[in-house]
Amino acid sequence: MGFSTILALLVFITIHFIISWWRQHRRYRSLPPGPTPLPFLGTPMYMDPLTADKDYTLLSQKYGSIFTLWKQTEPVVVLCGYETVKDALLNRAEEFSARPFLPTVHIPTKGYAINGPRWRPLRRFTISSLRNFWMGKKTMESRVLEEATYLTHAVSETEGKPFNPFMILSSALANIISSVLFGEHFDYKDPKLQDLISHTARHNRNITSRMYAVCNVFPFLLKLPLVPKAVFKENFYLQNFVLDYIKEHKCTLKPEAPRDFIDYFLLKIKEFTECKVEHEEDPDFCDLSLLNIVVGLLGGGSESTTSTSKFCLVVLAHYPDVQAKVQQEIDEVTQSLRPPTIGDRPQLPYTNATIHEIQRVLDLAPTAFFHAVTKDIQFRGHTIPKGTTIIPFLTSVLNDPSQWETPERFNPGHFLDEEGKFRNRVAFMPFSAGKRVCPGENLVRMELFLLLSALLQKFTFKLPPGSERRDSKWLNANKRDITSNAQLCAVPRALPTK
Incomplete structure (x- = not known):
């Protein structure tokens, strides 16, 4: 092949790619504005999940409350601010209820999961089953209160010396979700736990992580030898962990007395199996969907709540006046004769407000799990094609100056009215909103309130000697390090006597 032939071929390929790229972007000309994408690469500089909060904040200042990024040649629309996110996830919930195809989600689950194409019946059943634990013989509240006893005992063993609360809190929260899913409680020092x-x-x-983000942008990487095994190593561990419980539950299942979530799901599978219908050749309820849903609940049911709980204790150690006010309120309601219960929550408005405000400041998940639109839509003056990935930027909602009086400061007053009563805020969306709101939201709210109030009733959390008190801006900027590495001292309180 001569030089001129090679040159002509290169020119042809280049022209072909340019025309394809032009046609692709001509189709999306009515999308919201955004940074100019690189041909065939998109905007990779803005697709890093670890810098999304900073990147999206800067981009929203330039392009407004809705802008477009590019994953190679596919558009990704980012929604910012309370009004825009509410308009999408609440006012037009059905149109924004889909999920985009993400290889890192689809490959390990094969689509049988709450975030897959079968999400509606699986999500509906999951929420319904979890609700059963609120009203069963052993209610969810009693499970959490029982765990609060183990937790306070474990903290008391630190004897006021500096310690990292992360593992103790992790043990408590992992035990709660374990009791719901498997019906099992572990000793805090159990190697299995x-x-x-x-x-x-x-x-x-x-x-x-960046690893998952890169694999979602360049899915061919997951077809390379050994790559899937390395990428999904932890997921495969959790799957094997859960499989052992599923096998055991199948052998000991008693239909008249379901013990936990796995039992409820196995009974649902049995129902489908016994009522074989022609159009149910590939049922939503099967062993694979059970496996993936339990793994998902296990992953989302403890670690994020642990980080929130620890951050709460660290913040209160930096704000001893707020901590003292919370403790005084708890003492007045319970007289220190019993741990606080959910029924006490209306009488503990400052405690409730403080926990909510710390969740707002922590802003644990800057973006909601990605959405997608179910059809071509007109939204805020733009055309968004069916299947387009949507990223609700929750940080912009939790810090929207139109919704919060002092968004940059830690201020429990955000959740108190003029009479000092607790008030809900519509812009409080740490669990996202709409049809895809976190299915475990109610459980997490209960865990945070009961466990934290039980700890604060028994202990005053202080910074280790020599530590410097910090403001909320510093705490927020260093939240990743704080939730994993920060140490505290838990000093037993001199409780009022009867």
């Missing part, structure tokens, strides 16, 4: 906690934490970090 410790292994589960460490693998779950690594699994959750992987989901929001």
Whole structure:
């Protein structure tokens, strides 16, 4: 092949790619504005999940509350601010209820999961089953209060010396979700529990890592030898962990007395199997969907709540006046004769407000799990094609100056009215909103309130000697390090007597 032939071929390929790229972008000419994408690469400089909060904040200042990024040649629309996110996830919930195809989600689950194409019946059943634990013989509240006893005992063993609360809190929260899913409670020092906690934490970090982001942008990487095994190592560990319980539950299942979530799901599978219908050749309820849903609940049911709980204790150690006010309120309601219960929550408005405000400041998940539109839509003056990936930027909602009086400061007053009563805020969306809101939201809210109030009733959390008190801006900027590495001292309180 001569030089001129090679040159002509290169010119032809270049022209072909330019025309294809032009046609692709001509189709999306009505999309919201955004940074100019690189041909065939998109805007990779803005697709890093670890810098999304900073990047999206800067881009929203330039392009407004809705802008477009590019994953290679596919558009990704980012929504910013309370009004825009509310308009999408609440006012037009059905149109924004789909999920984009993400290889790192589809490959390990094969689509049988709450975030897959079968999400509606699986999500509906999951929420319904979890609700059963609120009203069963052993209610969810009683499970959490029982765990609060184990937790306060474990903290008391630190004897006021500096310690990292992360593992103790992880043990308590992992036990709660374990009791719901498997009906099992572990000793805090049980190696099986410790292994589960460490693998779950690594699994959750992987989901929001650059590694997963790169594989979603360049899915061919997951077809290379050994790559899937390395990428999904922690997911496979959790799957094997859960499979052992599923096998055991199948052997000991009693239809008249379901013990936990796995039992409820196995009974649902049995129902489908016994009522074989022609159009149910590939049922939504099967062993694979059970496996993936339990793994998902296990991953989302403890580690994020642990980080929130620890951050709460660290913040209160930096704000001793707020901590003292919370403790005084708890003492007045309970007289220190019993731990606080959910029924006490209306009488503990400052405690409730403080926990909510710390969640707002922590802003644990800057973006909601990606959405997608179910059809071509007109939204805020732009045309968004069916299937387009949507990223609700929750940080912009939790810090929207139109919704919060002092968004840059830690201020429990955000959740108190003029009479000091607790008030809900419509812009409080740490769990996202709409049809895809976190299915475990109610459980997490209960865990945070009961466990934290039980700890604050028994202990005053202080900074280790020589530590410097910090403001909320510093705490927020260093939240990743704080939730994993910061140490505290838990000093037993001199409780009022009867």
